[in-house]
Amino acid sequence: MITLTDRQNMILKAIVRDYTSSGVPVGSKALAAQLPMHVSSATVRNEMAALEELGLIAKTHSSSGRIPSVKGYRYYVDHLVQPDPIKANDIDIIKSSLEGQFLKIDEIIETSAKILSNLTSYTAFSLKPEHKQSRLSGFRLVPLGKRQVMAVLVTDNGDVESQTFNITSKITGDQLEAVVRLINDQLVGKPLDEVLTALKSDIPMQVAHYLQQPEGFLKIFGDVLTKAAQERFYVGGRLNLLNFSDSNDVDELKSLYTLMDHSDDMADVLGQPTDHIQVKIGSEMTNDILKDYSLITATYDAGNHGTGVIALLGPTRMPYSRMIGLVGAFRQELAQRLIDYYRYFDQ
Template sequence: MLTERQLNILRLLIQTYTSTGVPVGSKTLMNEGIKASSATIRNDLGLLEELGLIEKTHSSSGRIPSVEGYRFYVDNLLQPLTVSSRDLSLIKGSFGQEFSAIDDIIKRSAEILSDLTSYTAFSLGPDVKDRRLTGFRMVPLNSQQIMAIIVTDKGNVESQVFNIPEDVSNEDLEKMIQLINDTLVGEPLLTVYQKLRTEIPLLLQQYFHTPAGVMNLFNEILGHAFEERVYVGGQMNLLDFDVMTDLSQFKSVYSLMDNPDQLTELISPADSDIDIRIGHEINNDLLENMSLITASYDVAGHGKGTIALLGPTNMSYSKVLGLVDAFRQELSQELTEYYRLLDYDGQEDLEGETRSD
C-alpha cells in the first residue's frame, strides 16, 4: 500500500509529465512541492518503478508514467479540473448558430470538441430506433443517377446519390416513390426495416417486371436510414501524436476513422457515464499507445448519444475530463432544446391542419 507521500509523488509526476512531456526527476518534484529530501524522493521513485507505475526512458533519465501508472492515477487520484469561464463561453458560442437538422448539431459537436482539445473527437447521436419515416423524395440528376432524400420526425435529413440499375426504368422509379409513400412513410424505422424484408418483396413481385433491381435499389436507399453515423472531428490531429510510429500506422488508424461499424464499436460507452480506456484496454492493436475517453449524454425523451476523444496516453486527464463533462451537458441541452422546438412546430402544424379542416 502506498503512503500519502508516494501517492502525491505519483500524482505530481503524472501531472508534470502530461503538462511538459519531459521525464520527471527528484529535484523537479521537490521544486513542485514534495516535502522530502532528494534521496527520500529517489527511494520512493524506485519503489513506484518496482511496482510498474513509472519507468525510465534510459538509465540516467527522470521517470515517466507507465500505462499501469496512468490507470492507477485515473482510478484513484484523478480530480477533474473545473472548466474555465473562457472555455465554457467557447462551447456555448460554438453552438450559437442556426441548425437545420439534428445531424448538423452532432457533426458540429465533434468539430468543437476537437478544436477545444486538439485531439481527435467522435460524436454519435441518439439511437435511431425510435425515429419515424416522415418524408421521401427522389430527384433525377441525369439518366443514370438519382438523389434520394429521406426525412425522419427527429429532424434528421439524409440525402445521397445512387446509380440507377440498368433494368430499372423511369416508370419503375415513379412506382417506387408511390409505394414508399403509401406503405412506409409515417411508420417507425424499425417497422420500415421489417417491411423491407417481408411485405415489400411480395409487393415488388406484383408491380414490377424486374423486381430484383428495384429491390436492390430499395435496400440501398432505405438502408442508410438505419445507419448510426459517427462524426469525426480533427482526424489530422493524429499526426501530432508522438505515439504514431510510422506512416503505415497513421494510414491504418486514418482508415479506421472511415469505417462506421468499427467506429461505433470502438466508442460504444461502458456502463458509467464517462469511461477512460488506456492502451490495450481499447482492444485495438493500432491504438495501444493511446487513450480513449467516452461519455454518454441524455436527450430527454429521445435516448442517449455518445461523444469520445482519442489522444495520446500522456493527455492531461484532469483538464480533458472536466471539458468532456461540461461539453456533454451543453450538447444535451442543445439537442433537447432543438427537439423541443421540433415538437412545438409539429404541434402547431397539427393544430393548423385541424382548424383548416
C-alpha cells in the same frame, strides 16, 4: 486492489502531471523539489522503486527518470485526478459556437466535434442522441423529371436518408407506386435491422410481382437502408492526429484514418459508455492500433430524446485533468443546448 500511502499518491500524481506536460521522464530530484512536504531525493527514489514494483511507473532505460505506465495512468484517472475547472474563455467559446440558430440537430452535433477538437488540438467524435433502435417510419420515391428518381427513407427519430438513381424507361410510375405502397404496408414500424433481414428474404419475391427487373430498385433500397441503420458519427480535427502521433510511421497513421472512416469499427472503439465520463488508456482499448492513444468518452443527456456520446482521442500522454474537465463542461453545455433545441422544435 492497490492501495498507496498518501505520499506515494502525491508522487504518482506529480509524475503524471509532470510527464504529461513536459513529455520528459521525471527524476527524483525535480520531484522532491515540487512536493509540498520536505523530503530528500533519496526518499523519493525509494518510493519510486516501490511504485515501479507495483507496475505503476517505468523507466525508459536503466538510469532514466520514470514515466507512468498504462496501469499508472489508470490509477491516476481512477483515484487521483481532479478535473480542472474550465477556463471562462473556453466556456465562452463553447457557448457562442453552439448558440447559432441551427436548423438541424446534425449541425449541432457536427459543430460539437469541431469545437471540441479546436479546444484540445486533439481529434473529437460526436454521436447524436439516439433511442436504442430506430424504426422505419416512411419510404417514398420522388420523381425528378424524365428518368431520375429520388428514394427517401425516414426513421421514427427523424433521420432522413436519400439517394437518387436513374430508371430505365421500362418502368412506369404506377409500378413504382405499387412498390412504395408494398414497402410501407409491410415494413413501416419495424426496426431497421428487421427490415434489412426482410429485404434479404421475402421482399424480393413480392417486389418481383410489380417489376420485371427488381435488382436495381432493391439495391437502392438496401443502400439507403444500411446508410440509415449505420450509427453516424462526426469527426472533428482529423488532421490533429498529425500533430500528436510522434511516430513517423506512415502505415500507422493510415490505419488510424482508415479506422475512423469505418463507422462500424469506430462504434466498436467508442463502445457503449455507461458512465458520464469514461477514460480508456492505451492498451486498454480493444483495437491494437490505438495502443499509444487514450480516449475520453462522455454521454450527454438530451432529455426524452435519448443519450448521445462525445469522445476525444489524444495521446496516452495527455493532460487528463484538463481534458476531463473540458469534456465534462462540454457535455453539460451540449445537453443544455439540445434541450433548448427540442423545446423550440417540439413546440
